Amino acid sequence: MTEARAAARMSELQRRVLSAIVMIAAALFAAIVGGFVFAAFWIVAGVAVGVEWAWLAAREPRARRRAARAAGVTLGLAGALAALVTLLPLGPWPIAGVLIVGAALVSILGRPAALVGLSVPYGAAVFLGAIALRRDPEDGLLAIFWLFAVVWATDIAAFFVGRSLRGPKLAPSISPNKTWSGAIGGAIVGTVAGTVVAAAGGESVLLPVAAISFLAAILAEWGDLFESGMKRAFGAKDSSSLIPGHGGLMDRLDGFLVAATFAAAIGVARGGFEAAGQGLLRW
Structure with a gap:
């Protein structure tokens, strides 16, 4: 029984990884085009x-x-x-x-x-x-790459750090599998990933970018918790069965939509609707 359960977990992880690769490739292709x-x-x-x-x-x-x-x-x-x-x-x-x-x-x-x-x-x-x-014709693609880096790195690091280190639960009544170690690890890795992408894109003033990356990572994690709480209120484990190993798009984009809204708000406030990417990343 233990071997069967381990095999099932491995199969589930394989489905998650394969689905994630397909989704990431599609998102990158759309961003570049x-x-x-x-x-x-x-x-x-x-x-x-x-x-x-x-x-x-x-x-x-x-x-x-x-x-x-x-x-x-x-x-x-x-x-x-x-x-x-x-x-x-x-x-x-x-x-x-x-x-x-x-x-x-x-x-x-x-x-x-x-x-x-x-x-x-x-x-x-x-x-x-x-x-x-x-x-944004100047930094629109860089801003999207930054957003992807922060959200994806936060999500992946939170999953693997949490599974490796475990420790106290983050919000057991909402999402029993999430831990403080995963949340902290995710926020740190997401901050580093966003800062590295901005630096690779030519940004030299990196402290504000790092601060925004950190806040975006925290908000992405909050978005994940919020969606988990809503699913619990609705009495559902997943939002749908659309994506093998992941549930629905609501399950996959819960952190992205919060981080994207936050990033766009900063970008538009500083650069206007025509230069939101520069407003977000150029300091």
């Missing part, structure tokens, strides 16, 4: 995340189907507007309007589920920050 390919990649991901949230939050079957459809349509429309910003003089307000109206509609269609309307802003966070960073 940029433009509408990049936007479409993350819009599809955001739609999937929003639909997964709506599906989990709404318990009544008819309400679940209606809320999930409305969330998908809302996020698809908002994503299309975000992708067209570079071609049309839209600004952020039409996108915000679609998201607000859509979230209200999803809340009505998914009632009595109290949290179903959050599927819209949660899904939108997957693509809005990423698109805002990538559209």
